[in-house]
Amino acid sequence: MSSQATAKVNPGVQAFLQDLKGKEIDHVFFxxxxxxxxxxxxxxxxxxxxxxxxxxDLYSSNEFIQRNPVQLxxxxxxxxxxxxxxxxxxxxxxxxxxxxGALTIAxxxxxxxxxxxxxxxxxxxxxxxxxxxxxxxYGVLYQIVFGTLQVLENHPKFEQAIDGLDKLQAVYDHxxxxxxxxxxxxxxxxxxxxxxxxxxxxxxYGAAYxxxxxxxxxxxxxHSQAIHAGEYFHGPFEIIDESxxxxxxxxxxxxxxxxxxxxxxxxxxGKKLTVLDAKNYDFAGISEAVKGYLAPLVxxxxxxxxxxxxxxxxxxxxxxxxxxWKVEY
Amino acid sequence: MSSQATAKVNPGVQAFLQDLKGKEIDHVFFxxxxxxxxxxxxxxxxxxxxxxxxxxDLYSSNEFIQRNPVQLxxxxxxxxxxxxxxxxxxxxxxxxxxxxGALTIAxxxxxxxxxxxxxxxxxxxxxxxxxxxxxxxYGVLYQIVFGTLQVLENHPKFEQAIDGLDKLQAVYDHxxxxxxxxxxxxxxxxxxxxxxxxxxxxxxYGAAYxxxxxxxxxxxxxHSQAIHAGEYFHGPFEIIDESxxxxxxxxxxxxxxxxxxxxxxxxxxGKKLTVLDAKNYDFAGISEAVKGYLAPLVxxxxxxxxxxxxxxxxxxxxxxxxxxWKVEY
Numbered sequence: 101m102s103s104q105a106t107a108k109v110n111p112g113v114q115a116f117l118q119d120l121k122g123k124e125i126d127h128v129f130f131x132x133x134x135x136x137x138x139x140x141x142x143x144x145x146x147x148x149x150x151x152x153x154x155x156x157d158l159y160s161s162n163e164f165i166q167r168n169p170v171q172l173x174x175x176x177x178x179x180x181x182x183x184x185x186x187x188x189x190x191x192x193x194x195x196x197x198x199x200x201g202a203l204t205i206a207x208x209x210x211x212x213x214x215x216x217x218x219x220x221x222x223x224x225x226x227x228x229x230x231x232x233x234x235x236x237x238y239g240v241l242y243q244i245v246f247g248t249l250q251v252l253e254n255h256p257k258f259e260q261a262i263d264g265l266d267k268l269q270a271v272y273d274h275x276x277x278x279x280x281x282x283x284x285x286x287x288x289x290x291x292x293x294x295x296x297x298x299x300x301x302x303x304x305y306g307a308a309y310x311x312x313x314x315x316x317x318x319x320x321x322x323h324s325q326a327i328h329a330g331e332y333f334h335g336p337f338e339i340i341d342e343s344x345x346x347x348x349x350x351x352x353x354x355x356x357x358x359x360x361x362x363x364x365x366x367x368x369x370g371k372k373l374t375v376l377d378a379k380n381y382d383f384a385g386i387s388e389a390v391k392g393y394l395a396p397l398v399x400x401x402x403x404x405x406x407x408x409x410x411x412x413x414x415x416x417x418x419x420x421x422x423x424x425w426k427v428e429y
Numbered sequence: 430m431s432s433q434a435t436a437k438v439n440p441g442v443q444a445f446l447q448d449l450k451g452k453e454i455d456h457v458f459f460x461x462x463x464x465x466x467x468x469x470x471x472x473x474x475x476x477x478x479x480x481x482x483x484x485x486d487l488y489s490s491n492e493f494i495q496r497n498p499v500q501l502x503x504x505x506x507x508x509x510x511x512x513x514x515x516x517x518x519x520x521x522x523x524x525x526x527x528x529x530g531a532l533t534i535a536x537x538x539x540x541x542x543x544x545x546x547x548x549x550x551x552x553x554x555x556x557x558x559x560x561x562x563x564x565x566x567y568g569v570l571y572q573i574v575f576g577t578l579q580v581l582e583n584h585p586k587f588e589q590a591i592d593g594l595d596k597l598q599a600v601y602d603h604x605x606x607x608x609x610x611x612x613x614x615x616x617x618x619x620x621x622x623x624x625x626x627x628x629x630x631x632x633x634y635g636a637a638y639x640x641x642x643x644x645x646x647x648x649x650x651x652h653s654q655a656i657h658a659g660e661y662f663h664g665p666f667e668i669i670d671e672s673x674x675x676x677x678x679x680x681x682x683x684x685x686x687x688x689x690x691x692x693x694x695x696x697x698x699g700k701k702l703t704v705l706d707a708k709n710y711d712f713a714g715i716s717e718a719v720k721g722y723l724a725p726l727v728x729x730x731x732x733x734x735x736x737x738x739x740x741x742x743x744x745x746x747x748x749x750x751x752x753x754w755k756v757e758y
Binding site for chain 2: 133
């Protein structure tokens with residue numbers, strides 16, 4: 101790693117990568133819940149496409165504990181995330197993984213939280229509209245992922261990934277400006293909708309999942325599902341007609357043809373389509389080798405603006421809850 | 430394998446297992462689309478819980494091809510399924526996997542189909558209400574899965590699995606009788622609903638997924654999502670109130686506590702709940718070692734009856750389509 105790249109890497113990630121040297125890891129488990137799990141989908145995609153010898157799985161925290169994979173053990177790396185660091189299932193998952201001899205690293209916004217204490221390594225990320233892309237949860241996770249691949253497999257894309265993350269905030273700013281008016285239109289057109297589907301594939305599926313379960317269902321009480329763009333043609337597409345709204349994501353990764361096919365069909369039979377296409381954003385200076393992996397981060401950031409506008413138009417703030425943190429569960 | 434168990438195993442599976450001896454396999458890929466993919470979720474669960482050294486992944490066929498996992502190669506086993514044997518994505522996935530040197534086995538109802546020809550091994554399964562459980566797609570897949578584990582890892586549950594599959598038809602018959610009136614009630618109560626969610630975890634999630642995307646969305650044009658019972662509390666549960674219908678599955682596998690927790694919460698804030706609990710069915714004579722793996726097959730069979738009754742009540746036959754097989758896509 102060049103010292104220039106190193107300087108941009110989170111100190112907690114640096115310490116972890118230093119200790120990782122010489123360790124034998126044959127499986128990575130991505131373990132979190134809800135929105136914190138959704139940010140991990142692109143990282144599973146990276147491992148599938150880039151890792152020669154490390155297999156990987158992604159589980160919701162309680163599923164991970166109860167499923168209790170036989171191969172979880174001394175050669176496992178478990179990457180966990182909880183924003184509050186207080187999600188009981190994820191804290192328990194960290195302890196569970198350690199009890200099996202796995203190496204554990206937790207990402208959180210709260211460095212003194214139970215999760216930070218339960219894992220061997222804890223990394224704090226930044227949060228909010230002012231946080232630079234490279235320091236957010238998505239950014240720090242990619243630092244861990246590409247750093248792990250470099251340390252364990254001498255994988256060559258780490259510097260490109262760090263450089264790309266470093267330049268990503270400019271991509272966000274440009275994309276947000278470009279989409280600002282579209283977000284207003286989306287909010288105006290969808291404020292009365294009771295169902296809104298999202299759709300994507302590959303590296304972008306997690307962003308669709310997050311928007312569906314966290315923004316629409318949790319924060320807006322709108323019915324939804326994140327449809328996989330390939331699965332669409334084997335069931336879900338029968339639901340579309342001119343009355344059913346879809347948000348369709350197009351990324352820059354290898355599965356883009358699936359998303360393009362789903363969009364082309366939806367255009368023929370649907371009418372209420374909102375398309376976010378990463379090709380319309382300016383990735384200037386970012387290496388082709390990592391563009392496909394970074395596109396979902398941009399799509400996710402733009403979707404957040406779409407959520408803000410929708411919440412305003414519906415007069416239903418994104419902070420509204422009826423059960424979460426309010427009742428026992 | 431005892432000769433008694435062998436006699437019950439599909440001849441195509443027997444031939445495959447014979448040839449598998451001595452081969453080195455370190456990864457299994459489950460590859461199919463829609464309903465044929467959904468039947469594979471419990472098999473991924475089996476591998477996670479039972480295999481000491483073989484990792485596994487499950488992908489929709491086009492996602493598999495485009496994602497192009499680096500580890501797909503000479504030590505990979507790719508299990509594919511298409512009912513017609515004619516699903517273009519899955520046929521292409523078989524050729525793609527072979528071109529990478531992987532061992533391929535295809536399940537289909539049509540032994541002369543393109544998929545049967547594209548894979549090295551092809552296994553025909555039975556179909557329809559009269560087909561004995563052990564010979565259906567689910568049954569044959571478990572023969573492959575537990576057989577593979579026995580051949581490659583000397584895993585001890587193969588005979589229990591075959592014996593369980595052999596006794597499963599009696600469980601189906603009993604469960605269908607027990608649920609017949611409930612299915613009528615469900616259909617009557619839900620015939621006007623525009624949204625119906627399904628929910629499950631672990632080995633049972635695939636049955637919830639299949640009911641959501643194939644039965645409700647594809648065959649009934651009802652909005653839906655299969656919610657993971659653990660993820661429920663990290664977003665989706667904010668959607669429930671007395672007006673929102675949920676079908677909640679309770680299986681017999683290790684993740685049952687997740688499903689029980691989701692049900693308990695839903696009972697407090699929801700009203701339109703349909704609960705299918707495998708504990709109410711009679712698994713007499715089936716080994717405890719495989720009950721949790723077989724429960725989703727029973728739940729799936731009962732759900733099919735719920736689909737039949739719903740289609741009748743809505744006067745919307747399960748064969749109705751507006752796009753599938755009718756227009757270009």
